[in-house]
Every structure is written in structure tokens, then in C-alpha cells.
Amino acid sequence: MKMNGARILLECLKLEGVDTVFGYPGGTVINLYDELFSFKEIRHILPRHEQAGVHAADGYARATGKVGVAIATSGPGATNTVTGIATAYMDSIPLVIITGQVPTALIGNDAFQEVDIVGITRPCTKHNFLVKDVKELAAIVKKAFYIARSGRPGPVLVDLPKDVQIAIAEFKYPDSVDIRGYKPTIEGHPRQIEKAVAMMLAAKKPVIYVGGGAVLGNAAAELTTLARRLGAPVTTTLMGLGSFPEDDPLSLGLLGMHGTYYANMAVTNADLLVAVGARFDDRVTGKIATFAPHAKIIHIDVDPTSIKKNVRVDLPIVGDVKGVLARMLKVVEEQGDKVAEFKQAAGHWLQEIEGWKDKYPLTYKQAASVIKPQYVIQKLRELSDDDAIIATDVGQHQMWTAQFFTFTKPRTLLSSGGLGTMGYGLPAAMGAQAAFPKRQVIVVCGDGGFQMNLQELATLVQNRLPVKIVILNNNFLGMVRQWQELFFDKRYSQTCLELPIDFVKLAEAFGAKGFQATKPDEVEGVIKKGFKTAGPVIMEFKIAREEKVLPMVPAGASLNEMVLNA
């Protein structure tokens, strides 16, 4: 059937199973929006800023495992997507971003609202395309989705000039994709897997270190079974939270800069580290030279560039983590007695770890007159649904959530880990709520990050997306303030937000509801009321202003050099 480029794009999206897109119209996508007007199979959500549109698509993708889709116009619309794209790129989130472009004849002429978005996003996309001919459009969209979701996932941008949207072509969606330069290795090498199991069973002090790859690769079940079968302790990165139930005795919680004392001690003393879909980020390793100094390292990752990038690796396994872990489990089952011997040795190791847990558990000092943020997070956990989705912004509240929420299910935490994008939380929660209208979606923000995308309150109200917004308000840019306190002699340069904002009135201005708690005994009531109230709600908690995230490994220090009380 013959149709115009705009319609071809929409048909492609439909065939890719896209049910929701987040987009913002403009001059170079007006033809696309005209087609969308009568195209009922796809729900379009209009954010109030293109950056938020991309974060929403990202939240949608993280929560569902599907490819998120965002649309923006050329020029400023396109540049506004860049932070969202870079956020998704750093955390390997599958997105397809469609940007309008000036007509092909005008490209390069500094036309109105022209920007070289393919050039701008080259270093922060997995791949990108400029469509020059409507006849190539369907094949390019097919490739874009395939690249975004396969291998190590990531964002792909398709730049679509206005004249290509108007041009007519025969629509035929390709059945399959073959890109000669892109053949991700999915199956882990069987010999390497056997060697890995042998190394694991020979270890006395193993630690499994799990990153976002286990969540993205849907490997939580395999990981949990393997760890429990072996009785091996598991620590996760921020991105890995939820892949292993944190209420399991084998869980060590978070490792790294704000990791638990016992996770960091375990890694420092381990004789074997099994990295699963993790990339040895500097926030995880601290000083590289002293990271896991006694451990042999097995590294399982779908992306070969992640292996040996930051640390030496004794045994690399390139492949999809789900398949590799399932295969490891099978090999383990063939070992018989060796597993029992291993479990016995690991038992001593677990006892040693218990000692560290007893010595410095994750804790905080409760106060009678002022709300402690950690207490709010614990109460949220207690009062929220079991399958609630938690989005966070970036900063202290993000770390408190990671430390104290106790995540037990994959894809229940949406957080910008790699890029650390303030303003991410609210729109990401919006995207997740659009995907799961019936589930409880909560975003935990600071007062700083919330203000970076608060315009999305309008989108929530307009689209009846009942996101529950928790603001931990210390009237500071808290994480930077904490660094200034610890390392810059309390010189709080530009970190006090000074102007007190009435967040309750703000919620009301957008047609949402707002509640505030200023004392510890009000916390539970506000959370209960907030959860019970229909529609989007702001719950503001005035927290202890100079509370710190602890433990903390100072930047550049070794993992066992934690600041525990300061």
C-alpha cells in the first residue's frame, strides 16, 4: 500500500508493538502529528518539555522491558532530548527517539530550527540515522528497534526530514534484520562457563557482584536460584537493585561509594568476584588499584567493551547474562559433592560477613523532633504495595532510597545511575505509570531535582497518571552540600536553595493534591493519606537539613576506607 512517510513511521511503530509514545509537536513534525491525529492504535502523551518526554519513555522502558519511544521536533526540540538520551545511553536503556528535521534540500543551510542532531547525539546513542529517502524509512525503523533492544540495549535516534514525512512510498515492513557490522554475542562460550563454575567451586570467599545487566537481561530468577543454590553472597550496584531480593540473608545490599560496610568489606576480602552485567564504574570500585585486591574476577557481560575496561579480569564470558547464568546453574548441578564442600567453605565466609553486618549495620539515628529521611523511606516501604514501582531523582534521597527501601523485584527501581541526571525522577515515574495505570508508582525526589522538571505535574494531571510524589525537602542541594561539609570546610557555595516553596500550593495550582509533614509522628499519616488520595499527589517531608548519606567512601579512596560516622 502506498502512503506518506509520516504514516509509514506510525505503521512501523504499531508493528513494533508500540502502544504509547511521548512527544512534543513542532514545525518539522507537524505532518507526523497530522497523521497521528487519526491514528488511534497509538496513545500519545504530551509532556511539557522534550527532556521529560525522553525520560518518560525511559521510565516506560525500564518498567516494562519494552522499547520506549519519544518524538520531538527539529532544532530546540531535538537538543532538549539530548540529556534524556545521554541518561538512557549510560544506563543501557532501549529507546527509539524520532526527531523532525528541516527538509533535505535545506539541511546544512542553517535553516530555521535546524540543528545537526545526528552529529550531536553520535557519542550518546547506540546508533543513529538520518533518513534521506522515504523508501529507506521502514527498513531504518526496523533496524532502529532491533539495535535498541538487542545485545547491550541503548537509545537509537532516527532523524526524519519534513519532506521525507510528506513523500509517498509503498509500505512494506521487512520481516527480518541483517546488519553485517552488528552481530552481538548472545550465547556464552560453554568452555568458559565450565571454567567459571570450577573457579567458583574452588573459591572460599566468593562474592557475586550484580549490575543493571541482570535487570535489563531479565536474569533475576536465574541469578537468585544460582546464588541460593551455592549459598554465595550477593551485592548489587544501584542499577542492579531488585535483581536479587534484598530481604534474603545472602543479600549484602549496595556496594561502592554509599554501599554497606559489609558489602564493601566482603568485596575487599573476597577471593573470587563474579561480576554479572556490571561495568566496574568508579562509584562502585573506589580506588581501582585496591579494589578487590585478593580476588580473581569472573566477568559476565553481553558487551565485550565492558570487560577489562577498568579492571583486570581472570575469566571473561561474553554473552547474555540470563543464558549464561542458566547454563552455569546446569553445570553446577552436575558437580554433586563439590557443591556441598563449597557450601561448607562458604558457610565460614558468611559467618565472617555476619560479623561485619553486626558491627556496622545500615542505620541512622532517629530523632524525636525532626524527620529523618531514612525513616520516610522505611515507612514508604512498609505502607506501599508489594509491586510498587519506585522512581528516584538524583542525590541524597536517591542513595537513601537505595539503602533503605529493600528492593525485592526487578524493574521496580527507576533511577539514573550512570549519568546522574537531576530532574529524571518525576518524568520517569510518569512513563512507568503510563505503562502500568493500575500499579502504584512512587517517585522520591529532593526539593532540588523536583524543580528541574516540575512542569510535568501538568502532564500527570491531564493524563490522569496518579503518580505519588515524595519530596524529601531539606532546602539544600543535599549531596553537594554533604561534600562541601566533609571536604570543603562547610563552605556551602550555592547549595542552599533559600527560597522556601509551598509545594502543597504548587500541587493545587496544577490541580493535584499536596500534603506536608514537618514532624516524625506526621510521616505515616501523610503517606497513608497520599496513597489513598486519587490522582497525582505531592507528599512533602521537611527533613533534617544536614543529614548525611553514610557510609561514604570518599572519591578516590579504597572501598574499605569508609566514613561511617561523621
Next chain:
Amino acid sequence: MKHTITVLVENEFGVLSRVAGLFSGRGFNIDSLSVAPTNEETLSRMTIVTRGDEQVLEQINKQLNKLIDVIKVIDFTDESAIEREMALIKVTAEEESRAEVLRIVDIFRAKIIDVTPKSYTIEATGAPAKVDAILELRPLGLKEIVRTGPVAIGRGAKGWKG
């Protein structure tokens, strides 16, 4: 450690920028880079001379392979490849020095490709070290030089298509 890497890429716009951007974005060195289409019209072939320790070179290889438009990466070790580079060199050649220039050109089996009463332009081809050596013409008055950067091909009967 100096390495010569050959990269087969899709012959499309923007690919050079992806490769060059990868090197600059990750802080890898490019000593030289040459690129041209191959006998298969959908492919281009790049020869990149780079430096780094073993870990850096491994990352360069992996990161290049990760680019969607990169089809093949061949990392030549010293003995496994033949490298050739061409230079065009314009030298002052007046009266007494004209004969000296000609002698040097002869020694290096180079060619004079343009002549004026005051200058010669020389075409020299060879291994990069030979091209370095011919630059010893400098005392005679080097006016301008342009080098292609090396291109490389594997030794032996085996060939990479494209």
C-alpha cells in the same frame, strides 16, 4: 606501543565521524588515518595508526567493533603487515643543490614529478621509516610536504575481501 589497525566500514556518510569521534571521545590517539572506498562499492577501508598500552589497544579494537557501521577490524602486529606511505615533497633546488637533490631522489628511488627553475617536487613511496628518512633532505631547503599516512595489507596469500 604503535599499532596499525585496518577498519572495514560501511561506505556511508557520517562513518568517518563516528570512528574519529570514538577516538577523540575516549582519549585514544590517532597518529594517522587514511580512508578510501574499496573494490566493493558499499565498503570503505581505513588504516589507522595509533598508540597505547595493551589495555588501551584492546579497548580500541573492541570499541571499533562495537560501532554498528564497522564490519571488520584487523589489528596488525609488526611483522604481519606490509605498510606503505606516499609523500609529496617540494624542495628548493637552485644551481649547486639541484644535483644533490637528484642524487638523493635516486638513492630513495623517488621521482621528480614537477620542476621549476627554483624547485623540484618529489614523489616518494615506501615504508613509513623510509619516508621519514627522505625528509633528511631538510638541509637543502624543504618548502612543503604532504604525507598520506600509511596504508597496510596483510602478508601472505590470505586476503580480506573489500
